[in-house]
Amino acid sequence: MVLTVIIVSYRRGSALRATLTQLARQGVPGLLGGSSIHTEIIVVDNASGDDSVAMLRREFPGVGVIELPDNAGVQAFNVGAKAARGEVLLILDDDAWPDAGVLGRAIGAMQADPGLGAVALLPVHPATRVSEWPFVRTPLDRFPFMGCANLIRREAWERAGGYESGYFLYRNDTDLALTLHGLGLNVRCDPGWRAWHDSPAAAAKSERWLHLATRNWLWLCRRHARGRAAVFGALGGIARAVVHAGASPRRLACVLRGVLAGFFSPAPVSALANTGAGFRRLLHIRRVRGA
Numbered sequence: 577m578v579l580t581v582i583i584v585s586y587r588r589g590s591a592l593r594a595t596l597t598q599l600a601r602q603g604v605p606g607l608l609g610g611s612s613i614h615t616e617i618i619v620v621d622n623a624s625g626d627d628s629v630a631m632l633r634r635e636f637p638g639v640g641v642i643e644l645p646d647n648a649g650v651q652a653f654n655v656g657a658k659a660a661r662g663e664v665l666l667i668l669d670d671d672a673w674p675d676a677g678v679l680g681r682a683i684g685a686m687q688a689d690p691g692l693g694a695v696a697l698l699p700v701h702p703a704t705r706v707s708e709w710p711f712v713r714t715p716l717d718r719f720p721f722m723g724c725a726n727l728i729r730r731e732a733w734e735r736a737g738g739y740e741s742g743y744f745l746y747r748n749d750t751d752l753a754l755t756l757h758g759l760g761l762n763v764r765c766d767p768g769w770r771a772w773h774d775s776p777a778a779a780a781k782s783e784r785w786l787h788l789a790t791r792n793w794l795w796l797c798r799r800h801a802r803g804r805a806a807v808f809g810a811l812g813g814i815a816r817a818v819v820h821a822g823a824s825p826r827r828l829a830c831v832l833r834g835v836l837a838g839f840f841s842p843a844p845v846s847a848l849a850n851t852g853a854g855f856r857r858l859l860h861i862r863r864v865r866g867a
Contacts (some may be wrong), residue, residue, distance in 0.1 A: 577614065579683065580730075586624055587626055598673040617638070621642065621643050642655060649741065650740075653739050654738040657738055689762070694752075695766075696725075696765045700770050703774070707767075709723070715766040732761050790833075791835075793810075795838055797855070799848055802851065
C-alpha cells in the first residue's frame with residue numbers, strides 16, 4: 577500500500593522545513609513503523625517566489641516538487657492529488673504534521689472499515705497543547721469538519737471531486753467533509769489521533785479570513801444546507817465572524833464584504849443533490865458541543 581502526503585506551501589519556507597523534518601523523524605518517506613505502508617511526499621508550491629523550492633531540492637531531495645506558475649489556492653491540493661500514486665492521501669498544511677504513530681492507526685481503521693472514507697486528525701498547537709476542536713472529547717463519526725491534516729481514500733477524494741477550487745481558501749475542508757457525507761461515506765475524528773498545527777491563525781483571525789471565510793461559509797450554506805438550516809446556519813456564521821472581528825471598523829468591514837459576496841455574488845460552487853443531513857449534523861455539533 578502507498579500513502580501519498582500532499583503539502584501545499586506558499587511563502588512559508590521555515591514552516592515547511594519544520595513539517596518535513598518532523599515527517600522524516602517519523603520515517604516518512606520510507607516505512608511507517610516497519611509496516612507495509614510505503615510513502616511518498618509531494619509538495620506543491622503555490623508560486624511562492626522565494627527560496628522555498630530551492631530549499632526543498634537542497635535539503636529534501638527525496639520529496640517530489642510541483643511548481644505552479646500562479647497562486648491557485650486550494651486547487652494546488654487537487655494538482656498534487658492527480659500526481660499521487662497512493663491509495664490513501666494525507667492532505668497536509670505546510671505548518672502541520674501528524675503525531676507519531678497516528679498514521680498507522682488511522683490507516684488501519686480505514687482498512688478495517690470500507691465505509692470510512694476519511695479521517696480528520698485533531699489539530700493541536702505543539703507549544704500550548706491547545707486543541708482547535710475542544711468539543712471533540714470522544715471519537716465522532718459522521719464528522720462534518722476537516723482541518724489541517726486529513727487522511728482520505730483516493731477513491732473517495734476523486735468521487736468528491738477533491739477540494740472545490742472556487743473557495744480559493746477557507747471552508748474548503750468542511751465543504752469536502754459534507755460532500756463525503758452526501759456520498760454516503762463516513763468521516764471520523766478521534767481525540768487520540770492528533771496533528772500538531774503550528775499556526776497562529778487558529779487563535780487570531782486575519783482580515784483575509786474575515787472576508788473569505790465569511791463569504792465561503794455563506795456559499796457553503798447555499799451548497800449544502802436545506803430549509804431552515806440554511807437560514808440558521810448563515811446567520812450563525814455571520815454572528816461568529818462579527819465576534820472574531822471585534823470592535824474594529826476595518827475588521828467589521830471585512831466581514832461585511834464577505835456577507836455581500838456570499839449572498840449576492842454568483843457562487844462558483846453549485847448546490848449538491850443531497851438531503852442536507854450533513855449540514856444539520858454540523859449545526860447540531862456546533863450547538864450541543866460548542867464547536
